[in-house]
Amino acid sequence: MDAETRPAILWLRRDLRITDHLALASAARQRTPVIPVYVVSTWRDNHAWTGDKRQHFLCECLASLAHSLEQLGGRLIIRRGDPVAEIETLASETGAASVHFTLDPDPFGRSTETRLRESCRRLKLECHGHHDTTLHQPDEILNQSGRPYRVFTPYLKNWLSRPKVPPLKAPREIHTPAGIHSLPLPTLASWDLPPLHATLPAAGEKAAKARLRNACSKLIQHYDARRDFPGLDATTRISQDLRFGLLSIRTVYQTAVRARQSASPAAAASIDTFISELAWREFYFAILHHFPDILNTEFNxxxxxxxxxxxxxxxxxxxxxxxxxxxxxxxxxxxxxxxxxxxxxxxxxxxxxxxxxxxxxxxxxxxxxxxxxxxxxxxxxxxxxxxxxxxxxxxxxxxxxxxxxxxxxxxxxxxxxxxxxxxxxxxxxxxxxxxxxxxxxxxxxxxxxxxxxxxxxxxxxxxxxxxxxxxxxx
Ligand SMILES: Cc1cc2nc3c(=O)[nH]c(=O)nc-3n(C[C@H](O)[C@H](O)[C@H](O)COP(=O)(O)OP(=O)(O)OC[C@H]3O[C@@H](n4cnc5c(N)ncnc54)[C@H](O)[C@@H]3O)c2cc1C
The missing domain is CATH 1.10.579.10 (DNA Cyclobutane Dipyrimidine Photolyase, subunit A, domain 3)
Known part of the structure; x- marks a missing residue:
């Protein structure tokens, strides 16, 4: 197969959207066919760190993503097993030349990436990991001695002072070659989990965008005064959207900054508080990155x-x-x-x-x-x-x-x-x-x-x- 026409594999993980998606943009930019793949994990029953609600939400997000990709002319491929082994198989089946993915912020995801990089080297596949989960990487926001911050306020000051990358648009179209084997979209039964008895927010990129619009048009302006009252509908409720990458953090940040431009001084102060919560999220990613032992022991x-x-x-x-x-x-x-x-x-x-x-x-x-x-x-x-x-x-x-x-x-x-x-x-x-x-x-x-x-x-x-x-x- 001609190098120019060899497909690019887009390995989707916690980035289940098509808008403002660095790995998708990089795969599609090469004008080659794109193979978006999600590899379903093989654990069964009681996983210590996830359960039926999150898995159900994941299933719904994948169904929504499959639909969005179809509208672009692509197709979501579902595989199951070890992601590195599955990507190797997919590459050999399709003659893919490259793998594009979003880098994971936690040590478990990162260890899979290390194995993937080794495999790509061995198979002579280009390997493109993209920082896409935070506005700033853990190694970007360091104190004057080049060390990680342990306290939030100086971290925030540094974080706020850095220029932020603007969002990207979704690609207009992608093409996924025909005939690639795909499993059906997963359901709770894929992990031997029973049907769900819980009421979850609507899943998928479209629902997440609606939550963000609603939040930035009327909630974050009153965030300071109302956010601590659980009986009010006063916080944005976008945490699962950031967790699954239904929204990009660049889009969230830019939408808040735009709302701030037309806000009263009091509303602008509230929006600043909201933005500082986005920085708390990045502070904790940085803490985990620099001090991974916190998963087993006290930070202090x-x-x-x-x-x-x-x-x-x-x-x-x-x-x-x-x-x-x-x-x-x-x-x-x-x-x-x-x-x-x-x-x-x-x-x-x-x-x-x-x-x-x-x-x-x-x-x-x-x-x-x-x-x-x-x-x-x-x-x-x-x-x-x-x-x-x-x-x-x-x-x-x-x-x-x-x-x-x-x-x-x-x-x-x-x-x-x-x-x-x-x-x-x-x-x-x-x-x-x-x-x-x-x-x-x-x-x-x-x-x-x-x-x-x-x-x-x-x-x-x-x-x-x-x-x-x-x-x-x-
Ligand atoms: C014990 C404990 C456990 C938590 N576990 C999680 C978790 O697993 N996942 C999670 O996203 N948040 C967690 N948080 C932080 C916070 O409770 C949630 O982010 C927030 O309630 C989500 O609701 P929201 O989207 O309406 O938040 P908003 O108030 O609208 O905030 C907007 C976004 O900022 C981020 N954010 C807000 N507060 C925090 C915070 N204190 N720390 C880090 N990020 C923040 C989230 O991404 C959130 O979606 C935890 C807090 C505590 C005290």
């Missing part, structure tokens, strides 16, 4: 070896949303029912696990990864270590949120709590924000609090203080 060495308790019935109550703390239970039930949890409530539930139940943050981290559709290794680890007080720029260990006062402050009328705990529909919201005084449950079928927050708060302070003293003396 002072807190390694904390004597966390063994999980017991308290952990089960937390997971199922039956702790008797309405704000905690509402969050945990929202997670099970939708694969999402509001950020404020993620912090409250995470602190409850680590500071009230004294359980290892890694237990919560993996429970969240199994249930969140936006489950992102870096942000999830960052959020958990922040809440546990062990992470980069984390809440200090003695700043322990009180779940009662948090719900009084952020869900005073109980809108959020009532939405997720039907047993409490007829209960007056004032009862959601304090422990019942009489020892009687606040509603039939709803449990009494499983612990006393003030007592457990003192226990936590004691655990951390003692640990610090012991390690200082070693």
């Amino acid at each position: 060495p002072n807190w390694r070896g904390i004597p966390w308790r063994e999980p017991g019935p308290g952990f089960d109550a937390w997971k199922s949303g039956c702790t008797g703390f309405p704000i905690v239970d509402a969050g945990m039930r929202e997670l099970l029912a939708t694969g999402f949890m509001h950020n404020r409530v993620r912090m409250i539930t995470a602190m409850f696990l680590t500071k009230d139940l004294h359980l290892d943050w890694k237990l919560g981290e993996s429970h969240f990864m199994r249930h969140l559709i936006d489950g992102e290794i870096a942000s999830n680890n960052g959020g958990w270590q922040w809440s546990a007080g062990t992470g980069a720029d984390a809440a200090p260990y003695f700043r322990i949120q009180n779940p009662w006062s948090q719900s009084a402050r952020y869900d005073s009328d109980g809108t959020y709590i009532k939405k997720w705990i039907p047993e409490l529909a007829g209960t007056h919201p004032s009862q959601f924000h304090q422990a019942p005084k009489t020892g009687t449950p606040i509603a039939s079928g709803y449990p009494l609090p499983i612990l006393d927050h003030n007592t457990e708060r003192k226990v936590t302070l004691d655990i951390f203080k003692r640990h610090r003293e012991q390690t200082n003396h070693q």
Whole structure:
């Protein structure tokens, strides 16, 4: 086959869109046929770090992507197995000359890329990996000594000062050669998972673009004042879209910057806060990149070896949303029912696990990864270590949120709590924000609090203080 007409393989991973897609643009730019391929993983049942909700969302995104690619004149090829072996097979079947893909921000994806590069070298295939998940790469934003930041504010200042690459358009057309074998689009049954009983957001690039339009036309202008209230529809809800690459981060950033141009000073300040959240996402990617050990241990060495308790019935109550703390239970039930949890409530539930139940943050981290559709290794680890007080720029260990006062402050009328705990529909919201005084449950079928927050708060302070003293003396 003539070198000019040999196809380019586009290996799709967490970049399931056609607009503003660097690897797709680079494959299509060569005017050669493009073979977009998604390689379905082979794990069965209970995967520790993903579950039915995220896999279902993935299936729907792939169906939507297949449709978008067809409209461009291409075809999504589905294979199953080890991605490197599958790409090798596809290349030999089609005579492909190159492989294009988006670089993965986590160490698991990166190890597959290392194997792919070796295989491409061996098979004399061009190998093009593109940084496309963040606006800035971890090695781009370093302090004056050339080292990674450990604190967010100076990182943000540096991040904001850097020029940002503008978005690209989708290619007008691509051509995928006929006759290439493809498996059917995956379904939950592909991983032996039963049908889903959860309500998920609409999947695919079109739905994600609609969420972004909605967010940037009316939500981010009021983000500062409203984002902490879980009963309001006040945050953008694009986290799963960034996780699956239904939206490119360049497009998100540019849409927010455009909204800022016509905003009042107060709205512009809110949009700045929103943009700083995009930088938190990149800060956590950078932390994971530079300190991959955080997946196994505390970022802050002072807190390694904390004597966390063994999980017991308290952990089960937390997971199922039956702790008797309405704000905690509402969050945990929202997670099970939708694969999402509001950020404020993620912090409250995470602190409850680590500071009230004294359980290892890694237990919560993996429970969240199994249930969140936006489950992102870096942000999830960052959020958990922040809440546990062990992470980069984390809440200090003695700043322990009180779940009662948090719900009084952020869900005073109980809108959020009532939405997720039907047993409490007829209960007056004032009862959601304090422990019942009489020892009687606040509603039939709803449990009494499983612990006393003030007592457990003192226990936590004691655990951390003692640990610090012991390690200082070693
Ligand atoms: C314990 C814990 C676990 C978390 N796990 C995840 C996770 O697995 N995946 C994930 O995307 N986010 C995670 N977060 C961060 C945050 O809760 C979600 O990004 C946010 O709730 C998503 O809703 P949204 O899209 O409406 O956010 P918005 O408030 O509209 O923010 C816009 C975007 O900015 C990013 N962002 C916002 N806040 C944060 C933050 N604190 N850290 C990193 N990025 C942020 C997200 O990409 C988000 O979509 C976690 C936070 C905590 C406390």
